[in-house]
Each structure stands twice: as C-alpha cells, then as structure tokens.
Amino acid sequence: MQLPRGFRMAGVYCGIKRNPHKLDLSLIVSDVPAVAAGVYTQNRVFSATVGYNRARTPSGAIRAIAINSGNSNACTGERGERDAAEMARLAGAACGVSEHEVLVLSTGLIGEFLPMDKIASGIRTAAERLNVTHEGLLSAARGMLTTDTHEKIAGRNVIVDGTSISILGMAKGAAMIGPNMATMLAVILTDAALAVDDAQALLSAVVDDSFNCISVDGHMSTNDTVLFLANGTQSRRALAGGDLKTFHAALAEVATELARAIPADGEGATHLVTIDVAGCATRQDAYRIAKVVAESPLVKTAIAGGDPNWGRIVSAAGYAGIAFDPVGVSLDLNGTRLYERGSPVAFDAAAVSASIRQERETHIRLQFAEGSASVRFWTTDLTAEYVRLNADYHT
Amino acid sequence: MQLPRGFRMAGVYCGIKRNPHKLDLSLIVSDVPAVAAGVYTQNRVFSATVGYNRARTPSGAIRAIAINSGNSNACTGERGERDAAEMARLAGAACGVSEHEVLVLSTGLIGEFLPMDKIASGIRTAAERLNVTHEGLLSAARGMLTTDTHEKIAGRNVIVDGTSISILGMAKGAAMIGPNMATMLAVILTDAALAVDDAQALLSAVVDDSFNCISVDGHMSTNDTVLFLANGTQSRRALAGGDLKTFHAALAEVATELARAIPADGEGATHLVTIDVAGCATRQDAYRIAKVVAESPLVKTAIAGGDPNWGRIVSAAGYAGIAFDPVGVSLDLNGTRLYERGSPVAFDAAAVSASIRQERETHIRLQFAEGSASVRFWTTDLTAEYVRLNADYHT
Numbered sequence: 001m002q003l004p005r006g007f008r009m010a011g012v013y014c015g016i017k018r019n020p021h022k023l024d025l026s027l028i029v030s031d032v033p034a035v036a037a038g039v040y041t042q043n044r045v046f047s048a049t050v051g052y053n054r055a056r057t058p059s060g061a062i063r064a065i066a067i068n069s070g071n072s073n074a075c076t077g078e079r080g081e082r083d084a085a086e087m088a089r090l091a092g093a094a095c096g097v098s099e100h101e102v103l104v105l106s107t108g109l110i111g112e113f114l115p116m117d118k119i120a121s122g123i124r125t126a127a128e129r130l131n132v133t134h135e136g137l138l139s140a141a142r143g144m145l146t147t148d149t150h151e152k153i154a155g156r157n158v159i160v161d162g163t164s165i166s167i168l169g170m171a172k173g174a175a176m177i178g179p180n181m182a183t184m185l186a187v188i189l190t191d192a193a194l195a196v197d198d199a200q201a202l203l204s205a206v207v208d209d210s211f212n213c214i215s216v217d218g219h220m221s222t223n224d225t226v227l228f229l230a231n232g233t234q235s236r237r238a239l240a241g242g243d244l245k246t247f248h249a250a251l252a253e254v255a256t257e258l259a260r261a262i263p264a265d266g267e268g269a270t271h272l273v274t275i276d277v278a279g280c281a282t283r284q285d286a287y288r289i290a291k292v293v294a295e296s297p298l299v300k301t302a303i304a305g306g307d308p309n310w311g312r313i314v315s316a317a318g319y320a321g322i323a324f325d326p327v328g329v330s331l332d333l334n335g336t337r338l339y340e341r342g343s344p345v346a347f348d349a350a351a352v353s354a355s356i357r358q359e360r361e362t363h364i365r366l367q368f369a370e371g372s373a374s375v376r377f378w379t380t381d382l383t384a385e386y387v388r389l390n391a392d393y394h395t
Numbered sequence: 396m397q398l399p400r401g402f403r404m405a406g407v408y409c410g411i412k413r414n415p416h417k418l419d420l421s422l423i424v425s426d427v428p429a430v431a432a433g434v435y436t437q438n439r440v441f442s443a444t445v446g447y448n449r450a451r452t453p454s455g456a457i458r459a460i461a462i463n464s465g466n467s468n469a470c471t472g473e474r475g476e477r478d479a480a481e482m483a484r485l486a487g488a489a490c491g492v493s494e495h496e497v498l499v500l501s502t503g504l505i506g507e508f509l510p511m512d513k514i515a516s517g518i519r520t521a522a523e524r525l526n527v528t529h530e531g532l533l534s535a536a537r538g539m540l541t542t543d544t545h546e547k548i549a550g551r552n553v554i555v556d557g558t559s560i561s562i563l564g565m566a567k568g569a570a571m572i573g574p575n576m577a578t579m580l581a582v583i584l585t586d587a588a589l590a591v592d593d594a595q596a597l598l599s600a601v602v603d604d605s606f607n608c609i610s611v612d613g614h615m616s617t618n619d620t621v622l623f624l625a626n627g628t629q630s631r632r633a634l635a636g637g638d639l640k641t642f643h644a645a646l647a648e649v650a651t652e653l654a655r656a657i658p659a660d661g662e663g664a665t666h667l668v669t670i671d672v673a674g675c676a677t678r679q680d681a682y683r684i685a686k687v688v689a690e691s692p693l694v695k696t697a698i699a700g701g702d703p704n705w706g707r708i709v710s711a712a713g714y715a716g717i718a719f720d721p722v723g724v725s726l727d728l729n730g731t732r733l734y735e736r737g738s739p740v741a742f743d744a745a746a747v748s749a750s751i752r753q754e755r756e757t758h759i760r761l762q763f764a765e766g767s768a769s770v771r772f773w774t775t776d777l778t779a780e781y782v783r784l785n786a787d788y789h790t
Contacts, residue, residue: 045713045721075706077722077738110706111739156748219691219707220714297612297692297777300786305786311470311505312614318440319615326440327472344506366742382692383786390693391700391778 001155003137004166004191006031006233008130011143014122016070016108016115025122026067026143027188029095029130034101034231035193036062037200039207047072049106050223052088056103058200062229063101065093067144068119069172070108072183074222083114088122094127107146107172107183132263141170147389148174148233149265154257156250160243165192165234167247169254171263174216178367183308184211184221186258192247193232194241203228203243206252210259213287213377215237216266217386218295226255263378264387268385271303271356278374285322289366290377292320300382303362308352310338317366328369334362341369396550397563398600399586401426401628401696403525406538409517411465411510412504419539420517421462424490424525429626430588431457431498432595435601438621443468443475445618447483447626451498453595457624458496460582462488463514464567465503467578469617474707478509486516489522502567502578502618503539536565539580543569544660551645555638559631560587562642564649568657578618579606581653587634587642588627596663597643598623605650606771608682612660612781613690639742660772663781666698666751672712673769679746680717685759687715695777699756702749702753703734712761723764729757736764744750
C-alpha cells in the first residue's frame with residue numbers, strides 16, 4: 001500500500017491511559033495546507049472537540065490533526081472547550097503551523113477534564129517523531145484506539161488525471177463501548193487535490209453508505225467523527241468529471257472497509273452480520289428496516305446462538321415504522337431461503353445453524369415488494385461477553 | 396380483591412406446550428353481552444388473532460375471550476386466519492354464545508399452525524370448568540403465560556354511581572422473548588357499564604401511560620394486545636362525568652400495575668428500572684427520550700453491574716432525535732444528583748453503586764429545561780442471563 005505523499009504521522013504514549021503498553025496520542029501533519037471535510041455525531045450531547053472541528057470544516061487550509069485516546073473531552077462544559085482550543089494551539093506550536101490550521105479528536109472517558117500537562121508532553125514527543133513510514137502510520141493508528149483489539153487501516157491507489165494517487169484511512173471503534181468509552185473516529189488522507197465543496201460532498205456521500213450503516217449496540221456516541229484531508233501533493237489540479245467519479249469509488253471502498261472493521265471488532269462479538277434490505281420504496285425505508293433488525297437484541301442473540309430464527313428477523317422488520325405488505329416479504333440467511341412471500345418455507349435448520357456457527361460472518365437478506373431501493377448494513381451479534389464487559393465496570 | 400360480577404373463567408392444559416405442568420388455554424365468559432375495546436401491536440407483521448380482534452372491536456356485544464399460549468398464530472397466512480375464526484367458533488359453541496361474540500388471543504411460537512384438535516379439546520374442557528372463584532381467575536391468568544415466572548393480576552374496587560364496582564386485570568409478558576416466544580397480552584374486566592366509545596377511549600388513554608411505557612428488549616411483538624370488557628352487571632347505567640373520571644383513575648392504576656409487572660419479571664433481569672423524564676416541550680419528546688434511554692444496552696448493562704454511569708444515560712438522551720439544550724440537563728439516580736445543568740457533580744459513587752446493587756428497583760430521573768411535559772417509563776437491566784436464555788435456543 002502506497003502511503004499518500006506529504007503526510008507525516010506518529011503515535012506515542014503520554015500517560016492518559018493507565019496501561020503504558022498502549023498509545024494514547026497521535027499527530028498527523030500535512031506538509032502543505034490541505035482541504036479538509038468532516039462528518040460528526042448527531043448526538044445533542046457532543047464533545048468539545050466535535051464542536052471545535054464542526055466550526056472549522058469544511059476548510060481549504062488544515063495542516064494537522066491532534067488525537068488523544070483515553071479521555072473524550074465530552075460533558076466537560078466551557079473548560080472542555082478551552083482545553084480543545086489549547087490542544088490545537090499546542091499542536092500548532094509543536095508542528096510549526098498556525099493553531100487555526102489544526103483539528104482535534106478525543107475519545108475515551110466521558111466527563112473528565114483532559115490532563116493538559118500530559119497532552120502537552122505527548123504532543124511535543126509525537127511532533128519529534130513524525131515520519132512518513134508505515135511505522136509512523138501504525139503508531140498513529142494505534143494512538144487513537146480505546147478498547148479495539150487491533151488498529152484499523154485501509155487504503156487504495158487509483159490513477160486519476162494520469163497520476164497514481166493514494167487514499168489511506170484509519171479508524172477506531174469496537175462498539176460505542178469499552179467501559180465508559182465511547183466513539184468511532186476515522187481519519188482519511190489523500191494526496192489528491194480536491195475542491196473544498198467536492199471534498200465535503202464526497203465525504204458526506206461515502207459516510208452515508210459506510211459509517212452510517214454500522215451498529216454494535218445502537219448507542220450513538222458524543223464524539224463520532226470522520227475527518228478527510230486532501231493535500232494535493234500528487235495531483236495539483238482539483239479532480240473533476242470522470243476522475244472525481246473514479247476517486248469517489250475508491251474513497252467509498254476505503255470508508256466501507258474501515259466501517260466494516262468496527263463491528264467486526266465489536267466487543268464480545270463472535271459474528272459480523274451483513275444485512276441486505278432490498279425492494280423498498282426508498283433507500284430511507286430500507287435503511288430504517290435494516291437498522292431496526294441490526295439493533296434487535298433478539299436477532300443478535302439468535303445469531304450468537306447459531307439459531308436461524310426467521311420469526312425474530314421478520315417481526316423486527318415489522319416494527320421499523322415502515323409500511324409494507326407482509327405477503328411481499330422474503331428472507332434468506334446465509335443463502336438459504338427461510339421465508340418466502342409472507343410464509344415460512346421448509347428448510348434444513350441444522351445445516352443453516354451449522355453455517356452460522358462455522359463462519360465468522362453471517363448474511364441476512366430481506367426482500368420486500370415495495371420498490372427497488374436497497375441498503376447494506378453491518379452489525380454484530382450480542383453475546384454474554386458483551387454484557388460482562390459493560391456491566392463489570394465501575395465508575 | 397372483589398372479582399367483577401358476571402364473569403366466569405378457567406384455564407386448562409390441552410397439550411400445546413410440551414410441559415404438562417403448565418396451562419395453555421383459558422376462557423373468560425361474560426354472563427351478558429359486554430362492551431369491548433382493544434389496543435393492538437403496531438407491528439406490520441401481526442398475528443391472525445390481532446387481525447381478527449381488530450376487525451371486531453370496539454363492540455357493544457362480546458361474550459367471551461378464548462386464549463391459547465404456546466403458539467402465536469403469527470406468520471401463518473390464510474390458514475392462520477381460518478384457524479383464528481375456527482377458534483372463535485369452537486369457543487362460542489362450547490360456551491353457548493354466538494361465534495361473533497368471541498375474541499381470540501394467541502401467544503407463543505411464531506410460524507407454526509395452531510393444533511386445532513388440541514385447541515378444540517382444551518376449549519371444551521375449559522368451558523366445563525368455568526367458575527367465578529379466585530381459583531378460576533388464577534388458572535385463567537396462568538393459561539396465558541409463556542416464559543413468565545408467575546401470573547400477573549391486578550385489581551381495584553371503586554364506588555361510582557353509589558355502587559361498588561370492580562376492575563380486574565391479568566397480563567402476560569416477560570420480555571418479548573422466551574425462546575421464540577413473543578408478546579404481551581392483557582385482559583381487563585369490569586362489572587361497570589360503559590358506553591362503547593368511552594370504553595375504547597379510556598383503554599387507549601390508559602394504555603398510553605402503561606403498556607406503551609414499558610420495554611424489555613425493544614423488540615415489538617406481532618401479537619401485543621390489551622382487551623377490555625365492561626359487562627355492566629354492577630352499574631347498569633353507563634358511567635359519565637365524575638364517575639367516569641373516578642373509574643378512569645382506577646383503570647389507569649390497574650393498567651400501570653400490570654404493565655410494571657412485565658419488566659419486573661423480564662427474562663434474566665435483576666432490576667426493574669423506572670425512568671422519569673421531565674421538563675420537555677411535549678410528552679412525545681419526553682417519551683422518545685425515555686424510550687431511547689430504556690433501550691440502550693449500555694445503560695442497561697451499567698444498571699446490571701451496579702454502575703452509576705451518568706455518561707451513558709446523558710449520551711443516550713442525546714441521540715433520541717429530540718432538540719434540547721445540553722446545559723439544561725440534570726440527572727438523579729436513586730435520589731442522588733449525578734449531573735447538574737450540563738456538568739458532572741461530585742457524588743459518592745460507592746454509595747450510589749451500593750444503592751443499585753441492594754435494591755431490586757432503580758430510579759433514573761432526567762430533568763430538561765425545555766418545558767413542563769413529562770413521562771414515566773419502565774424497563775429492565777440487561778444481563779448475561781438474558782443473552783443466554785435467548786441465544787441457547789434452536790428452532
């Protein structure tokens with residue numbers, strides 16, 4: 001995987017997390033001002049960092065992103081806002097850019113103030129270690145993790161405008177959880193050149209079909225953020241026309257691969273569940289049905305138990321608040337038809353159960369007879385281990 | 396508790412359930428035609444019995460309700476509709492009333508046809524045992540259970556129009572669950588006289604604040620039904636004015652007591668959680684926030700673990716899709732203030748944790764600064780036992 005040109009990165013441990021074998025502070029710096037776009041949580045209760053970035057994107061001139069894990073700077077009031085601004089100032093000073101060219105991301109404990117002395121020392125150390133190697137990438141990707149079991153990185157190279165450009169993304173998220181932890185964060189970098197409006201429009205579009213189509217426990221975080229930087233060091237002329245379309249497709253692949261990696265690493269999860277909903281009147285109808293099925297504890301426990309329980313899936317679809325003809329509904333699980341146009345069909349329950357148990361991935365396909373809109377959604381199963389991880393914690 | 400006059404009841408075992416120590420068929424018969432009202436699941440996928448009753452209520456002339464457990468008659472197509480009608484015909488014949496005066500309830504397995512021979516023999520046996528004693532009530536209340544650990548009965552006596560009238564309710568539900576089981580059912584009987592329109596209006600109103608304010612796992616059943624019969628054997632003149640208000644209040648108490656009993660008996664649950672949401676612009680806003688908090692797996696696992704995790708509660712409120720000023724939010728847990736006007740406050744975490752662990756009931760109070768509307772909602776915690784019960788089952 002070719003790294004995008006003109007970005008330097010590093011991740012370090014600065015003492016925010018208790019475990020010194022983890023990393024908890026990352027810096028990403030562009031050699032030149034980059035076009036920046038952002039998509040943020042819709043939660044009414046949002047972190048200081050979300051407020052800070054939302055006011056500064058889209059932008060034509062961002063140089064750096066400073067990220068800490070272990071503390072979310074959420075529910076921290078005015079002091080939290082001052083801390084977010086100070087974090088940007090510290091990163092700007094350490095990297096030799098204006099504080100107005102810095103975005104900030106936080107993830108971790110809710111309701112505690114950022115330990116600014118540790119943040120300051122972490123930023124200084126990371127700034128000294130910035131580099132353009134895969135090692136720099138790996139450490140930066142690890143510095144943003146909380147309860148994830150591994151870093152999440154995806155990349156694509158495409159030829160546009162006669163030049164090979166790179167798209168590279170990193171993400172964190174393992175449920176909105178982790179004892180008291182919350183959040184999915186992602187940063188996507190490219191050395192292509194993009195107009196500011198195009199960058200924001202592309203990001204919003206690809207997030208709709210990727211990060212907005214995943215669920216682990218349905219609990220929306222205060223900090224969810226996807227940032228996208230395009231520094232144009234490989235294609236100085238802003239992409240347009242067919243090149244923009246080619247780029248869009250590659251960006252969508254990166255976003256989808258990162259998004260899938262989050263429920264695939266869900267806390268306690270033993271299955272990544274892909275839910276295809278098709279034949280709806282609108283994409284929004286399909287989306288709402290998929291989300292309700294994805295978040296039903298009865299569907300999720302059935303998958304955990306290897307049970308091809310079509311009744312739970314069909315009845316979950318029924319309470320999504322979307323009008324549909326029940327007689328038009330068909331359901332496949334791992335390729336086997338369980339329910340056909342409103343009625344159960346005979347199937348080999350033992351074989352379907354075995355297919356669930358033997359594979360890490362489960363595929364649910366719900367077909368309606370209302371139209372031609374569809375959506376793909378990803379979720380986890382629900383295990384006793386998830387409950388244990390989230391119950392056995394004390395503030 | 397005074398039973399309402401003019402009703403006879405019985406519950407029997409007829410072989411629908413595997414366990415012969417359980418009951419699985421109940422009959423409730425009114426000596427005279429009763430006013431009947433119903434409230435039904437909003438699920439687009441609904442059982443044949445729901446369709447049957449919905450077409451026949453409100454009504455001025457219902458004599459009997461036939462109930463079976465162990466089989467929900469849902470996702471059974473046209474044959475299911477014929478079976479529901481046949482069940483009404485059998486009950487009418489056995490009880491000496493017209494089949495058009497009979498309502499039918501089913502709960503249990505989805506997607507299997509009713510064993511009509513067992514239903515027929517159960518109805519015959521139950522009709523022979525109909526009686527007006529507490530024993531008849533107990534057996535009828537038990538015949539509707541699935542995975543409930545006990546029957547759920549509530550009653551009130553009130554003086555209206557110079558006469559003592561009785562309201563008696565029975566319900567089932569222990570989550571929408573039970574291996575493949577789904578549903579909450581309730582039947583409320585009174586010997587008061589009511590106009591048909593008043594009966595339906597009262598029932599709809601009290602259900603809004605009771606059965607519509609409970610959640611165990613958020614999975615809406617295909618069979619949810621509340622039926623209300625008023626046979627007027629104690630107050631022949633339809634209640635009106637102040638008497639109607641007095642009756643409404645007592646009916647609300649019965650419905651609320653029955654509704655609370657369902658999450659209190661939730662599968663695997665170790666806590667009944669009462670959620671008060673106040674200070675909202677509208678009751679609907681308060682309701683949506685309460686429901687999202689009630690259904691957050693992170694909130695529910697925190698209660699299971701005895702963790703006063705205010706961050707999970709406040710952030711759940713934030714994603715209900717309701718606009719509010721985060722700085723106006725305060726939160727109390729078991730009477731202790733954890734969060735005050737948008738900021739965490741210092742509190743004795745060990746003491747609050749102990750209060751959760753030591754009591755079977757947990758109380759969450761969320762105060763907003765948007766208006767004066769409020770709602771009370773009940774839910775369960777989420778335990779590893781819930782997951783085990785619902786995963787370790789094979790169709």
